[in-house]
Amino acid sequence: MPEVTMSNTEELNELMRVRREKLQELRDHGIEPYGNKYEATDYTQGIVENFEKYDGKNVKLAGRIMAKRGHGKASFANLQDMTGGIQVYGRLNDLGEEAYEMYEKLDIGDIVGLEGSVFKTRRGEVTVSITDIVLLSKSLRPLPEKWHGLKDVDLRYRQRYVDLTVNPEVRKTFVIRSNIVKEIRKHLEGLGFLEVETPMMHPIAGGAAARPFVTHHNALDMELFLRIAPELYLKRLLVGGFDKVYEINRSFRNEGISTRHNPEFTMLELYQAYGDIEDMMELTENLVSSIAQKVLGTDKVQYEDQEINLAAPWKRLPMLDAVKEYSGLDFNSIHTDEEARGKAKGLKLEINGNESWGDILNLVFEEFVEPKLIQPTFILDYPVEISPLAKRKKDRPELTYRFELFIYGREMANAFSELNDPIDQKQRFENQLKKRDAGDDEAHMMDEDYIQALEYGMPPAGGLGIGIDRLVMLLTNTQSIRDVILFPQMKPRD
């Protein structure tokens, strides 16, 4: 058992030094400040919400002391557990001198187990009158202030445990996140999807246009990439006969950090054999609106200054129509790459001179249309050059059966009828390689094994990806992706 020594106290501030002295004092009195298992019978929320059922009953609770109000020979405190908090009340008469002294000397932040009977105070607050209390963990650091909580966002993300302890709305956000993921699984299970796990370390980083993280396997002496998307592995499973698969996957992209980007993020990807993009739109509408209903109890959600109506069906708008509507440019009457670039210059868009018709269409779309798409909108028919894994439209081969879903101007989902023609797919990869050679290090890599898989035959399929972090942001009305990721990436201090 370590003793408190001069060498480790002299660096501590007053508050921490006092707590270490209390710790030693407890041990001197034969009280172990770090206890063992405690079997609670109830959680605080259940008692507060069902007082009539609990009135006069004996309960055992475990949690953290969050506030103290001493009154001499009787003292109030607040106990917080996973579900919420409750007031507790200890009296010298009930506890005896030794236990009462320990109770009175508890610090905010200490973790205790206690037993007592439920009653209501004169002022109407549900309270547990303590008959027995045991210290389970002595807290040696002061918690942030009860009234303002922890606001410094840097500290909140670096010390999420403190953030969760003192900011109830943060705790609520992560409970909602957990419920969203749970409901996604339930929904997909109900539709007959199989949850699978595919590699996170890829010899070829495929399935998306993004820069990967690179790592090294020592025993195999080979370079590996952290996955940027699970797509190509999941579609190999379609080849293998798993007709409905999904993966709730962590993927990694070696790019800038912002309020909407974390280097590791969570996506839902699913594939449905013998389906197409129409099935994906229906599935997306139903999935998102029913999750909102189940998790929030409504499909009308407030996000920042807008009420978003998630009730299906959602607006469907071909990209060409959307661009025409918001920018005035009709790409149906623009026929060459050069002409398209000229129009982009006319709109003062920055271009490098290598863009194709489809690249420019997408640029104009991002600039003029995306921010306007507040209510859920499926944008359809993406150009083939920016959709190397999507099936070409039958009547317009320069476009694909692809949609992206936008809500509040943000991309929330991406889906297509999957390209299952191995010869076309190989050509698409080769075009991507040309882009790579031209210096685009986010262009797709060639994946020969994936081509080989397609050559065995992949059923026609619809595929869908949904950004879970962004969905959670929408449903929790949070403004930064860091508010929905428990431990967002931060630069180390010093």
Added chain:
RNA sequence: GAGCCAUUAGCUCAGUUGGCAGAGCACCUGACUUUUAAUCAGGGUGUCCCAGGUUCGAAUCCUGGAUGGCUCACCA
């Protein structure tokens, strides 16, 4: 990666023209057996982010750096 802004007690924040470092909460001592942002009396606990510079004197002005936030770029 670029621009703008921020960093002062454990936490939330003031700090005037460059002139002794402040408040609330928390904490410590005492009083108080149904309080609840408990109350009452007393107590200030500090590497003013770091390193230089200007100055009689710097939390304050200047230069460089660190970390963070926002915007932009890249992307989902």
